Amino acid sequence: MRNILTTAKITILVCIRNGTFFGILTLIAGISSFIFAISTSDNTILNELQLRIQYSYTLTYSLLTLIIISLSCFTIRSQIDGRQIHMLTSFPIRRRDIWLGKWLGLAVIALVSELILVLSIATCAHFYTRTFKAEDVSSAQEFYKKINCEVRPDIPDFNALTSERISTLINEQKLDPEMIDKEVWKKNYEILRRSEQLIKPNGEKTWSFDLKNKPKKGEFVDFRFRMYAEKRRNLIRGTWLLSAEGKVESFKQNFECYPYSFTTIRIPVSQIPDSGKFQLTLNGQNDSDIIINFNNDLALFYEDGSIIFNLIKIISAHFIHMSVTVAVGLTAGVAFSFPAASFLSITLYFLSASSGYFSSIITDLLEGYHISISDKISAGLISSALWLAKGLQAPDAISKLSSGISIPISDLLIHWLPAISVYGFVTCLLGICILTRKELDRFV
DSSP, rough: OOOHHHHHHHHHHHHHHHHHHHHHHHHHHHHHHHHHHHOOSSHHHHHHHHHHHHHHHHHHHHHHHHHHHHHHHHHHHHHHHTHHHHHHHHHOOOOHHHHHHHHHHHHHHHHHHHHHHHHHHHHHHHHHHTTTHHHHHHHHHHHHHHHEEOOOOOOOOOHHHHHHHHHHHHHTTTSOOOGOOOOEEEEEEHHHHHHHHHHHHEEEEEEEOOOOSSSOSSSSEEEEOOOSOTTTTTEEEEEEEEEOOOTTEEEEEEEOOOOSEEEEEEEGGGGGTTTTTTEEEEEOOOSSSOOOOTTTTTEEEEEEHHHHHHHOOOOHHHHHHHHHHHHHHHHHHHHHHHHHHHHHHHHHHHOOOOHHHHHHHHHHHHHHSSOOOHHHHHHHHHHHOOOOOOOOOOOOOHHHTTTTBBOHHHHIIIIHHHHHHHHHHHHHHHHHHHHHHHHOOOOO
């Protein structure tokens, strides 16, 4: 362990003495401040802060990821080409300790850079709010003072429902099985999706919510909704009714709102059952059809701590991500020459940045009643290629931080952390193995 810590200390000192460390910190602070300054919204303090924080954080963190992976690759490769590693291996130091020491030192540099990024954006936000009125600043402080947990309604499995619908049509001899292709599948999928979102005149629709438990903080739960109608200037009226299994009393709230704009009603926490499971039913008083997109137009918000807790979660998640990024750069630098390692690292980075696009391609390939073997093979190849860049995919948390939404730990622990942990462990093991078996001339 002492050898690992000594190597980490030397790695940090070398980066400080050659100016790399302070250069990175200055670059991160300058770029984040510049992006924060040039971003603009509608001159409303909350909207301005949300947009500026998200843009400056997202773009600067993406650049920081690329810098860290390039620095890791260059550090190990330059020392192999300059034969400093050869000199180290002539001492009674395990190559594993050398690799782990460099990984630890570069991870510390990445952590300090992340902290400087957060501090720079916080400083910019502090001075920027001074350009607004005192009451606007006070409302922004109240907004960011506490964070809210966001809960969306339960969404039905439209793929399963589409399969059931097509099977029913086949059994009723209304559809020829040989004529089923992706266009037929998508057509039936859209029919089901639109029927779920459409509310007829004076119609009724129910959505289920699961908060896991009854909120322990705050006095109210905010229910935000948005509706779409053909006539934008006509008011939509109706009633929201909260009901739950085994609950005799129910909460009822009348409303009126204009289409295309968000409306919020407050539900007392005392009306929420202890299980956190309940239904919200809309009884419309509308003259025409209205549409509610259950993905984006319905959400519940309740108090879930302070912004400090959110910052701790995002910094911790990004430190894990940066640690895996360092491992990728070191492994590439050990395995290949510097030009090849740089090309591989940057390719993996841009592949991870475009993972959302390729994921949508996989979804399109695997959607359908009859999926061809070629589509399955193509989806498998794309999935394998995306796994190579899994460790460079940052957690989806920045947008929630800028919007004052609690970053869900359960999503990080279940959907993100296991995959990146396995990826990081395999990458570290591979890098150590390559360095251990690499032919290096020893100095006597």
